[in-house]
Amino acid sequence: MRTSIATVSLSGALTEKLTAAARAGFDGVEVFENDLLASPLAPEEIRARCADLGLSIDLYQPMRDIEAVPQDEFQRNLRRAEHKFRLMERLGADTVLVCSSVSPLAVDDDALAAFHLRRLAELADGFGIRVAYEALAWGRHVSTYDHAWRIVEAADHPALGTCLDSFHILARSSDPKDVEGIADIPGEKIFFLQLADAPLMAMDVLQWSRHYRCFPGQGGFDIAGLVRQVIKAGYQGPLSLEVFNDVFRQAEAGPTAVDAQRSLLVLQESVGLTAPPAPVVPTGIAFAELVSPDVEPVSELLEALGFARTARHRGKPVDLWQQGEARVLLNTGPGARRDGTQLAAVGLESPDPAGAARRAESLLAPVLPRRRTPEDVPLDAVAAPDGTELFFCATGRPGLPDWTRDFEPVGQPAPADGGIRRIDHLALTQPWHQFDEAALFHRSVLGLGALESVDVADPYGLLRSRAVTNADGSVRIALGVGPAPSADDGDRAQHIALATDDLVAAARRFRAAGGRLLTIPANYYDDLAAKYEFEEGELETYRELGILYDRDADGAFRHCYTETIGRVFFELVQRDAGYRGYGAQNAPVRLAAQHVRRPVR
Numbered sequence: 209m210r211t212s213i214a215t216v217s218l219s220g221a222l223t224e225k226l227t228a229a230a231r232a233g234f235d236g237v238e239v240f241e242n243d244l245l246a247s248p249l250a251p252e253e254i255r256a257r258c259a260d261l262g263l264s265i266d267l268y269q270p271m272r273d274i275e276a277v278p279q280d281e282f283q284r285n286l287r288r289a290e291h292k293f294r295l296m297e298r299l300g301a302d303t304v305l306v307c308s309s310v311s312p313l314a315v316d317d318d319a320l321a322a323f324h325l326r327r328l329a330e331l332a333d334g335f336g337i338r339v340a341y342e343a344l345a346w347g348r349h350v351s352t353y354d355h356a357w358r359i360v361e362a363a364d365h366p367a368l369g370t371c372l373d374s375f376h377i378l379a380r381s382s383d384p385k386d387v388e389g390i391a392d393i394p395g396e397k398i399f400f401l402q403l404a405d406a407p408l409m410a411m412d413v414l415q416w417s418r419h420y421r422c423f424p425g426q427g428g429f430d431i432a433g434l435v436r437q438v439i440k441a442g443y444q445g446p447l448s449l450e451v452f453n454d455v456f457r458q459a460e461a462g463p464t465a466v467d468a469q470r471s472l473l474v475l476q477e478s479v480g481l482t483a484p485p486a487p488v489v490p491t492g493i494a495f496a497e498l499v500s501p502d503v504e505p506v507s508e509l510l511e512a513l514g515f516a517r518t519a520r521h522r523g524k525p526v527d528l529w530q531q532g533e534a535r536v537l538l539n540t541g542p543g544a545r546r547d548g549t550q551l552a553a554v555g556l557e558s559p560d561p562a563g564a565a566r567r568a569e570s571l572l573a574p575v576l577p578r579r580r581t582p583e584d585v586p587l588d589a590v591a592a593p594d595g596t597e598l599f600f601c602a603t604g605r606p607g608l609p610d611w612t613r614d615f616e617p618v619g620q621p622a623p624a625d626g627g628i629r630r631i632d633h634l635a636l637t638q639p640w641h642q643f644d645e646a647a648l649f650h651r652s653v654l655g656l657g658a659l660e661s662v663d664v665a666d667p668y669g670l671l672r673s674r675a676v677t678n679a680d681g682s683v684r685i686a687l688g689v690g691p692a693p694s695a696d697d698g699d700r701a702q703h704i705a706l707a708t709d710d711l712v713a714a715a716r717r718f719r720a721a722g723g724r725l726l727t728i729p730a731n732y733y734d735d736l737a738a739k740y741e742f743e744e745g746e747l748e749t750y751r752e753l754g755i756l757y758d759r760d761a762d763g764a765f766r767h768c769y770t771e772t773i774g775r776v777f778f779e780l781v782q783r784d785a786g787y788r789g790y791g792a793q794n795a796p797v798r799l800a801a802q803h804v805r806r807p808v809r
């Protein structure tokens with residue numbers, strides 16, 4: 209289906225919004241009146257700009273408080289409407305959105321509303337314009353889609369139809385039965401379909417709508433279920449996004465538009481309209497790649513953790529550090545940032561690396577060059593929204609490009625063994641405006657499942673975190689957004705959590721090797737003693753080592769943290785098989801402890 213986006217969904221001047229929408233592949237736009245009023249361009253110039261960009265103007269919006277008002281007020285409304293229709297002629301827009309009235313003057317009289325809308329449609333028809341009547345969830349007398357449709361039906365004019373808005377419909381009822389009536393509306397009378405998702409919240413519906421709308425798949429509404437009914441009705445118009453969101457208003461328009469387009473690609477797939485390459489779910493973490501301006505501090509830390517430097521890249525200053533199935537690449541090449549060490553790339557084990565890349569590309573993920581230098585093994589890789597490079601790997605699998613062939617063993621592997629088996633999870637802090645985008649990306653592009661979002665108190669703000677994972681937990685990525693002490697990327701912490709079967713032993717070995725663990729306040733352990741029963745001496749050991757403890761119905765989770773280098777720190781975790789979390793309830797204590805210790809660059 210054609211795709212469209214309301215200009216109000218994107219930040220910037222009107223021309224920036226139009227450019228972003230066109231670049232992201234939208235076929236059309238809804239021009240939001242305020243964007244036009246604030247533009248220095250004449251309507252004809254906006255029309256020409258859209259034509260140059262290959263965008264149609266699918267809707268002009270909104271007109272408000274038109275119907276079921278006293279006669280003299282309605283006459284004024286018609287004069288106002290005529291002015292808008294002339295403007296729309298210049299703009300080249302043929303459909304106008306009319307929202308159900310919120311005016312205190314409006315009366316509860318469907319017959320009068322139908323009469324007024326018919327008069328408005330007659331006037332519009334003279335300009336070749338169609339009127340799409342939409343029920344606002346907070347409309348004074350008309351607040352449901354079926355009520356709006358009954359009035360449109362009664363008005364019975366070919367230039368009058370209805371506009372369905374998923375937010376207004378689903379904010380009032382999430383019962384699938386309540387949207388089934390949509391399929392009974394004649395498709396040609398559904399003049400427009402606006403789509404927005406939203407997180408499920410108990411709050412005033414107008415505030416919810418104006419501030420928290422998000423793109424389909426980012427919230428809690430069953431948008432696909434609604435779209436199926438609209439398709440069943442025979443709707444032929446575009447899928448159009450109308451998203452009022454405080455974050456998107458501030459974020460750069462270009463990436464937001466791509467995110468928006470991706471949400472519609474995923475939506476169309478989920479209702480069976482398209483069949484892009486299927487997701488290839490990763491089956492493990494092949495490696496985590498750190499880039500660092502200085503090899504020393506990270507090497508020391510890895511050594512203390514029991515990693516051995518086993519191989520070096522044939523053409524670049526990249527070392528492979530390994531322990532069990534945990535592999536860390538340490539890259540001190542030109543990509544290293546002056547402001548410190550960061551986790552720049554992740555290798556994901558993939559049953560079909562090329563297929564995974566095709567899926568990613570079909571969902572607008574930027575594809576990276578297959579070879580970083582001419583000698584490299586050709587690897588499929590894409591960039592995640594936060595810029596993290598994701599490599600689709602086939603470690604040690606014959607017949608497929610194997611990244612380890614780029615590496616040459618360096619003498620004897622060190623005897624160290626810190627008891628680390630594998631990477632348990634990665635935690636990637638996202639730019640503040642990309643939290644929802646990141647979750648949708650990892651779910652749709654990589655086929656990972658998303659857990660509920662959790663809020664964690666940081667001494668200087670709130671951290672939101674949402675984990676994405678595959679079915680057996682061999683790939684776990686915790687996506688977060690945190691309070692930003694500054695806009696500097698350097699403050700966005702990342703961590704690599706390493707799995708061990710014996711955390712106490714691993715922590716002791718790390719300390720004996722000169723490693724320093726994050727110190728946790730005594731108050732935490734006093735509280736822990738009140739919460740859980742421990743074996744003799746167990747709690748004292750945790751206190752001594754700075755081990756944090758959590759438990760759910762299925763098992764326990766023990767974890768501790770190294771100091772931070774640049775943006776990166778390590779976590780050691782011992783996870784009982786059934787435990788599915790990440791120790792979120794301990795995160796406030798950990799975050800506070802990390803603020804006490806200033807990171808080493």
Ligand code: MG
Nearest residue numbers: 342373402450
């Ligand atoms: Mg709307």
Ligand code: MG
Nearest residue numbers: 635705779790
């Ligand atoms: Mg963690």
